[in-house]
Amino acid sequence: AQSVAQPEDQVNVAEGNPLTVKCTYSVSGNPYLFWYVQYPNRGLQFLLKYITGDNLVKGSYGFEAEFNKSQTSFHLKKPSALVSDSALYFCAVRDPRHNNAGNMLTFGGGTRLMVKP
Amino acid sequence: ETGVTQSPTHLIKTRGQQVTLRCSSQSGHNTVSWYQQALGQGPQFIFQYYREEENGRGNFPPRFSGLQFPNYSSELNVNALELDDSALYLCASSPSGRPLEQYFGPGTRLTVT
Numbered sequence: 001a002q003s004v005a006q007p008e009d010q011v012n013v014a015e016g017n018p019l020t021v022k023c024t025y026s027v028s029g030n031p032y033l034f035w036y037v038q039y040p041n042r043g044l045q046f047l048l049k050y051i052t053g054d055n056l057v058k059g060s061y062g063f064e065a066e067f068n069k070s071q072t073s074f075h076l077k078k079p080s081a082l083v084s085d086s087a088l089y090f091c092a093v094r095d096p097r098h099n100n101a102g103n104m105l106t107f108g109g110g111t112r113l114m115v116k117p
Numbered sequence: 118e119t120g121v122t123q124s125p126t127h128l129i130k131t132r133g134q135q136v137t138l139r140c141s142s143q144s145g146h147n148t149v150s151w152y153q154q155a156l157g158q159g160p161q162f163i164f165q166y167y168r169e170e171e172n173g174r175g176n177f178p179p180r181f182s183g184l185q186f187p188n189y190s191s192e193l194n195v196n197a198l199e200l201d202d203s204a205l206y207l208c209a210s211s212p213s214g215r216p217l218e219q220y221f222g223p224g225t226r227l228t229v230t
Binding site for chain 2: 004032036041042043044045046049051090092094104105106107108109110
């Protein structure tokens with residue numbers, strides 16, 4: 001069974017500082033990995049995904065994530081945080097063996113990012 | 118905006134009742150997935166429909182069922198509501214041939230009392 005862990009319930013960072021939101025995963029084989037963001041009373045918005053190729057993936061709004069197979073991690077990063085980045089962030093994994101038989105994403109529990117001015 | 122809409126926005130039901138939640142996807146999105154997001158938790162996969170047939174299901178009992186229609190709309194039905202069914206229900210649709218792209222709707226907040 002696949003699983004995702006986000007070890008931090010909340011991350012606090014000052015505006016302008018770099019941010020990291022951590023994610024580790026467990027899946028058989030090579031994973032498909034995703035980051036989504038959720039603002040209050042809104043659905044999930046896609047930020048980026050890793051399927052294959054370069055371990056550093058660039059996404060929306062200046063976010064990037066680094067895939068580390070040996071550490072089974074996919075941490076989300078941004079060089080300079082904005083107050084408007086404050087939201088709930090979810091890491092998700094999909095087992096590629098489910099290619100045509102279900103689009104199941106397994107989500108982590110979420111990390112609340114608070115960026116202070 | 119993702120072009121995925123859900124109705125109603127909020128809903129209050131009593132334990133034991135039945136509920137139907139609706140989702141409308143963009144034209145050409147022939148895959149729809151439903152997720153349950155309990156308060157303070159990540160979304161959990163309920164099931165997926167592709168071309169009007171269920172083709173994947175998470176760890177949810179049969180009282181959770183769905184329908185997908187040719188006009189890119191879909192329904193989630195829950196029978197015999199329990200208090201633990203209180204959650205935000207999200208639908209997500211994917212364009213034909215691009216199943217890795219999931220566009221989420223804003224969700225329906227269901228409260229069971």
